[in-house]
Each structure stands twice: as structure tokens, then as C-alpha cells.
């Protein structure tokens with residue numbers, strides 16, 4: 001059984017998982033879809049799907065858009081604010097139903113080298129976490145207050161102690177077994193500015209891109225922390241306390257984030273092997289984007305077990321509940337990341353309907 005109709009907002013809709021999610025949302029027919037991409041003018045699989053499905057005949061005989069792209073660069077606070085304002089205006093004006101599900105799917109891993117935003121923040125931190133944090137707070141006013149859900153796409157990489165990381169070997173040495181050594185603002189700043197596990201100037205000194213994997217893990221930890229921290233704050237807010245935030249680890253999929261930095265031949269071989277492994281064991285470590293998209297959509301819309309009608313702070317490995325890391329459960333570390341998020345986004349009174357945001 002699934003939730004009633006409404007709008008689904010999906011970030012990173014041009015990506016490997018995002019395109020399958022968008023296509024499944026369109027096939028479901030019941031939802032208005034907002035698909036965020038960095039470049040709305042690029043010719044992609046998503047844009048061609050949308051060209052075929054952007055309009056649906058209404059009973060009055062005219063055409064009403066039900067699936068559309070919105071420009072969003074999570075590394076630019078102005079872009080996040082513009083995208084949120086465009087969506088909020090549509091909901092407020094009645095042009096679009098309230099948001100049933102906000103799926104925070106965009107993600108970035110810098111395989112080699114490192115980049116920073118105009119504000120001097122690590123691109124990995126802002127793409128995976130900070131932009132999503134801001135977008136979510138701004139869009140809360142447009143969420144369905146009875147049954148709206150926010151779905152975070154997590155990953156084993158948020159937890160250095162997760163045995164799944166034995167494949168990447170990024171957290172083998174003791175110094176990497178904890179991401180935030182304490183809850184001080186300096187420690188969070190080092191993550192936000194990309195000083196923690198910074199990539200060397202010469203990428204030959206980090207041939208396997210382990211520095212970038214660790215920064216990706218740190219950003220995912222902040223995102224997974226949001227599942228508990230934001231839920232606690234929502235729970236204290238009678239007007240929006242029924243909104244649930246939950247997370248899904250989609251497993252390892254042969255998408256750009258994992259195989260994108262290889263040449264086409266190596267990429268094709270890795271993709272082929274990963275797909276065989278995923279086919280032999282659909283719930284194993286390797287998954288297809290199709291299988292993970294169905295898990296993410298279940299998290300967003302299903303009321304069947306183990307998700308249920310109010311899946312507050314639930315975290316799923318595919319379709320199975322799994323605890324988040326010890327660090328994500330640490331109240332003080334979560335509070336420190338929240339404070340830094342307010343500081344770095346310069347969130348102001350009136351921008352979010354969440355009462356307990358500061």
C-alpha cells in the first residue's frame with residue numbers, strides 16, 4: 001500500500017539512481033514530480049523521458065504539467081534558495097500539491113583532487129550534506145503535514161566501522177576510525193572546509209582516491225545525523241511533528257559515483273561484473289539502480305512493514321532496518337553539526353517554519 005498522491009521532489013535526478021527514480025515516479029502516475037538537476041538545458045536521459053511525459057490531459061481537455069525539472073546546485077546557497085522559493089510558490093499558489101516526499105538523492109565523491117565552493121567550503125560536504133540541509137529546512141513549509149516524508153540517501157561509508165568499507169579500505173588506519181574526534185566547532189569546521197582528509201595537491205600521492213572517499217563518508221555522516229537530529233526537532237513542533245525523516249543505504253551501484261572516473265572499457269567491465277553480482281544476490285552489497293530505486297520509493301511512499309505509516313528516524317539497508325553509526329547517534333556531535341549548518345548557510349528567522357531551528 002502506498003501514500004496518497006502529492007508532489008515528490010527528487011534531487012540529483014540526472015544521476016544513475018536519480019534517473020531510475022524519476023522514471024518510476026512518472027510510471028506511478030499519481031504524483032507530481034519535481035526533478036532537480038544542475039543544468040536544466042543539458043540533453044540527458046531524464047530530459048528525453050520528461051519530453052515524453054511532461055504533460056497530462058486534464059478532464060477539462062487542456063494540458064497540465066505534472067513533471068518538471070528545476071535548476072539546483074547544492075553548492076550554491078543562492079541556487080538552493082531560488083529552487084526552494086520556486087517550489088514553495090507553486091505549492092502556496094495551489095499550482096502543485098503539497099510535498100509528499102522529498103528525496104535527497106544528489107551525491108558527489110571527488111575521486112581525485114579537491115574543490116571548494118565560493119564560500120570556501122568543501123564541495124563534497126556541500127553537495128552531499130549542507131545544500132540538502134538548507135533545502136529541507138526551506139521546503140518544510142510545503143510538506144504534507146500529515147504524512148510527508150524526507151528520505152535521505154545514506155551509505156555504509158558514513159560509518160568507518162561498517163565492514164562494508166573493507167572494499168574501499170579508506171578507514172583501515174586507526175586515525176580514520178572516527179570521523180568527528182569530538183563535538184567542538186573546530187572539528188566540524190575541519191570537515192566543512194575539507195581540511196580533514198584533504199586530498200594532496202599531487203593526486204599520484206593518493207592513487208586510490210582514499211582522501212575523497214573519507215570526505216564523502218564525513219558528508220554522509222552529517223546527512224545521516226540529520227535523520228535523528230531533524231526528527232527530534234520536528235517532534236517538538238506540534239504543527240509539523242507528523243513529518244518523518246528516514247534514510248536508505250542503496251548499496252553499491254555501478255553509477256557515475258563509483259565507476260565514473262574510469263575509461264569506458266574498464267567502466268563497462270566493472271559495471272558488467274557488478275550487475276552479475278547484483279543479479280545473483282539482489283539484497284547483497286552490490287545492487288542495481290532499479291532495485292535501489294524501488295527501496296527508496298518504498299521508503300518514500302509505502303506504509304507496509306518494516307516501514308509503516310510513521311517511519312520516524314528509520315534507517316534501512318535496502319529494505320532491511322539497520323542501525324546508524326555510533327557517531328550519528330551521538331547527541332553532542334549531532335548538535336555541533338547542526339550549529340555549524342546554521343552558521344554556514346546563514347539561515348535567518350522566517351526562512352524555515354521549523355520552530356526549533358537555531
Ligand SMILES: NC(=O)c1ccc[n+]([C@@H]2O[C@H](COP(=O)([O-])OP(=O)(O)OC[C@H]3O[C@@H](n4cnc5c(N)ncnc54)[C@H](OP(=O)(O)O)[C@@H]3O)[C@@H](O)[C@H]2O)c1
Nearest residue numbers: 012014015016017038073074106107155252253255256257
Ligand atoms: N552508487 C553507489 O554505489 C552509491 C552507494 C551508496 C550511496 N550512494 C548514493 O546514492 C545517491 C545517488 O548517486 P548515484 O549512484 O546515482 O550517483 P551519480 O550517478 O553520480 O548521481 C549523482 C547525482 O548528484 C548530482 N549532484 C552532484 N553534485 C551536485 C550538486 N552540487 N548540486 C546538485 N546536484 C549534484 C549529480 O548531478 P549532475 O548530473 O549535474 O552531475 C548527479 O545527478 C547519492 O546520494 C550517492 O551518494 C550511491
